[in-house]
Amino acid sequence: xxxxxxxxxxxxxxxxxxxxxxxxxxxxxxxxxxxxxxxxxxxxxxxxxxxxxxxxxxxxxxxxxxxxxxxxxxxxxxxxxxxxxxxxxxxxxxxxxxxxxxxxxxxxxxxxxxxxxxxxxxxxxxxxxxxxxxxxxxxxxxxxxxxxxxxxxxxxxxxxxxxxxxxxxxxxxxxxxxxxxxxxxxxxxxxxxxxxxxxxxxxxxxxx
Amino acid sequence: xxxxxxxxxxxxxxxxxxxxxxxxxxxxxxxxxxxxxxxxxxxxxxxxxxxxxxxxxxxxxxxxxxxxxxxxxxxxxxxxxxxxxxxxxxxxxxxxxxxxxxxxxxxxxxxxxxxxxxxxxxxxxxxxxxxxxxxxxxxxxxxxxxxxxxxxxxxxxxxxxxxxxxxxxxxxxxxxxxxxxxxxxxxxxxxxxxxxxxxxxxxxxxxxxxxxxxxxxxxxxxxxxxxxxxxxxxxxxxxxxxxxxxxxxxxxxxxxxxxxxxxxxxxxxxxxxxxxxxxxxxxxxxxxxxxxxxxxxxxxxxxxxxxxxxxxxxxxxxxxxxxxxxxxxxxxxxxxxxxxxxxxxxxxxxxxxxxxxxxxxxxxxxxxxxxxxxxxxxxxxxxxxxxx
Ligand code: SF4
Ligand code: SF4
Numbered sequence: 001x002x003x004x005x006x007x008x009x010x011x012x013x014x015x016x017x018x019x020x021x022x023x024x025x026x027x028x029x030x031x032x033x034x035x036x037x038x039x040x041x042x043x044x045x046x047x048x049x050x051x052x053x054x055x056x057x058x059x060x061x062x063x064x065x066x067x068x069x070x071x072x073x074x075x076x077x078x079x080x081x082x083x084x085x086x087x088x089x090x091x092x093x094x095x096x097x098x099x100x101x102x103x104x105x106x107x108x109x110x111x112x113x114x115x116x117x118x119x120x121x122x123x124x125x126x127x128x129x130x131x132x133x134x135x136x137x138x139x140x141x142x143x144x145x146x147x148x149x150x151x152x153x154x155x156x157x158x159x160x161x162x163x164x165x166x167x168x169x170x171x172x173x174x175x176x177x178x179x180x181x182x183x184x185x186x187x188x189x190x191x192x193x194x195x196x197x198x199x200x201x202x203x204x205x206x207x208x
Numbered sequence: 209x210x211x212x213x214x215x216x217x218x219x220x221x222x223x224x225x226x227x228x229x230x231x232x233x234x235x236x237x238x239x240x241x242x243x244x245x246x247x248x249x250x251x252x253x254x255x256x257x258x259x260x261x262x263x264x265x266x267x268x269x270x271x272x273x274x275x276x277x278x279x280x281x282x283x284x285x286x287x288x289x290x291x292x293x294x295x296x297x298x299x300x301x302x303x304x305x306x307x308x309x310x311x312x313x314x315x316x317x318x319x320x321x322x323x324x325x326x327x328x329x330x331x332x333x334x335x336x337x338x339x340x341x342x343x344x345x346x347x348x349x350x351x352x353x354x355x356x357x358x359x360x361x362x363x364x365x366x367x368x369x370x371x372x373x374x375x376x377x378x379x380x381x382x383x384x385x386x387x388x389x390x391x392x393x394x395x396x397x398x399x400x401x402x403x404x405x406x407x408x409x410x411x412x413x414x415x416x417x418x419x420x421x422x423x424x425x426x427x428x429x430x431x432x433x434x435x436x437x438x439x440x441x442x443x444x445x446x447x448x449x450x451x452x453x454x455x456x457x458x459x460x461x462x463x464x465x466x467x468x469x470x471x472x473x474x475x476x477x478x479x480x481x482x483x484x485x486x487x488x489x490x491x492x493x494x495x496x497x498x499x500x501x502x503x504x505x506x507x508x509x510x511x512x513x514x515x516x517x518x519x520x521x522x523x524x525x526x527x528x529x530x531x532x533x534x535x536x537x538x539x540x541x542x543x544x545x546x547x548x549x550x551x552x553x554x555x556x557x558x559x560x561x562x563x564x565x566x567x568x569x570x571x572x573x574x575x576x577x578x579x580x581x582x583x584x585x586x587x588x589x590x591x592x593x594x595x596x
Contacts, residue, residue: 006369009427016376029386031396044302061305062396070390096267098289101589102312102393104265105356109382112375126262143288147261173305174291191395192312195379 017116021203025196030070031060032194037068045166045173055189056169056181076189077201083158083185084207086132089121092162092202093131095151097178099138102192103165107135109195110202122202128152133160133186133205139167139175148178160205162186165193210328211468212528219466221448222530222537223560225553230539232466235528247281249273256574260288265360268588270581274574282569284562286592294596297548300326300522301400307540308395311556311590314353316345316394317533318590323398324469325540325552328527332401332520339471340512341403344410345394346470346531347501351414352381353534354452354494354501355421357585358428361491364578365434373424377417384413401518408513411506418502425495438488442568442580445485449564451536451557452497453584455481456489463532470531475504487576487583494585522547535561535585556590 018025035053041064047057048064055076094107110117111124125131128151136148152161163184166172170181172191181187188201212235219232228235249255250273258270269285293310295303304326308319320342327334334342359374382392388406389397397405428434444457454461462479464472480496482489528541536557543550561584569580 006367006427009423010369010372013373013376027383027387029383029390029392031391032386044305059305059309060391060395062390093261095261096265096289098291099266099589100309100312101266101587102309102315102395105313106392108265109375109379112379113372114376114379128261138289139291141289141291143290144260144267147267147288151261172309174293174309191309192393194392 016113017119018114020115020196021200025074028072028074028194028196030072031062032074032190032192032197033070034073034076035064035068036071037064039067041067045170056163056187057166057172058189059166059172059191061173074194074197075200076193076197077204078187079185079201079204081160081185082205082207083132083160085158086160086206087121089123090202090206091123091125091130091132093125093128093134093151093155095134095136095148097136097138097144097148097168098141098175099165099167100174103137103167106192106195107137107164107198110198115195115199117199120199120203128154129156131155131159133162135162135164136168136178137164138178139171140178160185162188162201162205164188164198166191209526209528220461222450222539223555225539225541225555228541228553230530230555247273247283250275250280253280266588272574272577277573279569279572279574279577282566284566286562286588288592289588290592290594292594292596295549295552296596297550299547300542300544300549303549303552304399308398310554310593311587312393312395313356313587314349314533314538314590316349316398317531317538319394319398320346321469321529321531321533321538321540322542323400324529324531325527325542326400326544328529329525329542329544330400330520330523330527331525334401335516335518336471337512337515338401338403338518340474340508341405341407341515342398343470343472343475344407344505344508344512345397345403345405346533347504348381348385348410348414349394350501350534351417351498352378352385353585354498355381357494357582358491360582361438361487361579362428362434364582365437367428367431367434370424370428377420380417381414384410384417401520403515407509409509411502411509414502414505418498421495421498435488437579438491438583439484439486441487441576442565442572442583443485444564444568446564446567448560450560451532451534452490452493453536453561453564455479456493457485458483461536463530463537467530467532469529476507477504487579490583533557535587552595554593554595556593558586558588558591561586562591
């Protein structure tokens with residue numbers, strides 16, 4: 001029995017990191033993927049307008065079933081600005097403006113061994129001064145406004161401003177967006193976004 | 209109202225909504241509970257502030273009052289990220305979408321508690337199979353939540369390998385959940401008198417997570433370095449404490465035992481307690497409860513297969529429910545009038561856990577802070593929400 005030797009315990013488990021993005025993920029929860037369908041069913045957040053599904057408003061509540069259903073495509077994000085200089089290393093500052101915890105957990109999850117963000121050179125930092133991108137989660141809240149302004153100011157350029165999830169992007173069902181939607185360089189859809197969606201969006205944002 | 213009655217206080221105190229005090233069996237009009245006096249900073253003290261955006265999982269404002277090393281007082285500000293949810297006069301079904309997003313990490317507990325209060329108000333007695341299905345969901349959520357708490361305690365100790373192994377298991381749990389309900393945080397899975405969570409052979413999968421966890425648990429328990437950081441750290445003497453914090457202080461406080469909302473009496477449930485009272489006790493209780501939850505799931509999985517499609521019709525009334533969410537008692541009350549929510553009450557576990565944490569921090573040293581905070585499994589998201 002190996003006692004307390006964590007290094008050996010780690011080796012015993014072998015490599016568990018998936019080969020994403022070279023190999024397609026085997027398992028994505030359906031209600032974090034694009035919706036496809038017809039018509040204009042009632043939607044609590046007006047994410048279906050003129051028969052068009054608007055990814056960054058959708059809270060994946062299933063109220064539009066059966067007119068609309070998820071199709072398994074997890075690439076639900078928009079990149080307005082790419083920053084290739086973050087190709088080697090990409091430091092993210094997570095910012096919780098008023099999130100429910102699920103976006104926070106999914107962002108945290110890209111560090112888990114299945115995804116292992118570090119193999120892409122992606123890291124978290126706990127200060128905006130060392131950040132290449134700020135990842136904003138949750139709705140606008142009065143108390144976090146000043147902290148958000150300060151964080152945005154403190155970041156050195158070039159920088160990216162990323163919305164993670166419907167709340168940050170458009171307010172979803174919980175309030176209004178943390179910033180006006182057009183202020184984001186990258187918008188990642190989901191409530192919460194799937195870890196594969198987050199990784200794909202981050203990779204795209206640095207020009208991959 | 210089936211489970212609660214307006215009467216003299218009976219059973220332990222659970223918490224207060226805007227106008228009611230809730231006990232294990234009864235509720236009363238809210239008493240004028242004495243608010244804690246405001247602590248005044250002593251001359252030799254300075255305030256070390258964490259947050260609001262500090263790289264912790266959530267935003268919060270934590271002020272540690274210290275003359276240098278010993279912590280004399282702690283303030284935890286949850287208002288900084290206050291979310292105001294307007295529920296009054298809304299359709300109960302629409303309100304549910306907001307309730308499950310109060311604390312998304314505990315979306316099943318929140319949805320099931322709120323739905324149970326609605327069903328109580330509407331005189332719906334859910335089918336036993338549906339109730340078992342709900343228990344399975346909450347126990348899956350508890351396994352994932354306990355893994356997260358222990359992972360973050362190991363992270364505070366800088367133990368890279370167990371942190372990664374626990375994160376691996378947590379992701380495995382999220383996939384098990386996502387596969388069975390279409391959503392990794394149970395959003396949209398539960399509705400009034402229904403659930404679309406598929407429990408087929410779930411016991412084997414959660415059982416394998418619990419087994420793998422046991423190996424990590426043994427490793428952590430054998431590590432003097434890890435245990436030393438937890439022992440005597442954050443001794444909890446709060447007699448009103450709830451959830452794993454209470455059970456780690458030897459108190460049999462558990463809504464699975466003393467709430468009629470879900471039929472835990474039909475399961476193999478045995479309460480886990482510990483007398484250590486400190487962060488180590490909370491670690492032990494959380495760890496042992498993973499096994500307990502896994503056993504409950506195994507016990508129930510076959511008994512909640514082939515759920516029917518249960519109908520209901522909207523009815524006016526008042527209802528209350530309480531479930532044991534991973535960090536402790538979660539309470540919801542509703543009043544439906546004219547098919548709309550007229551009022552609602554909500555007591556999240558993190559309110560009490562923050563109080564217990566604050567008290568337990570007194571006399572500890574600065575470096576104990578992270579271990580102790582994580583050991584309570586506090587979610588600021590639920591403590592900083594206001595229902596209107
Ligand atoms: S899932 Fe809900 S939010 Fe998304 S489009 Fe359908 S109804 Fe709208
Ligand atoms: S987008 Fe959804 S998951 Fe993310 S914080 Fe908002 S409610 Fe929670």
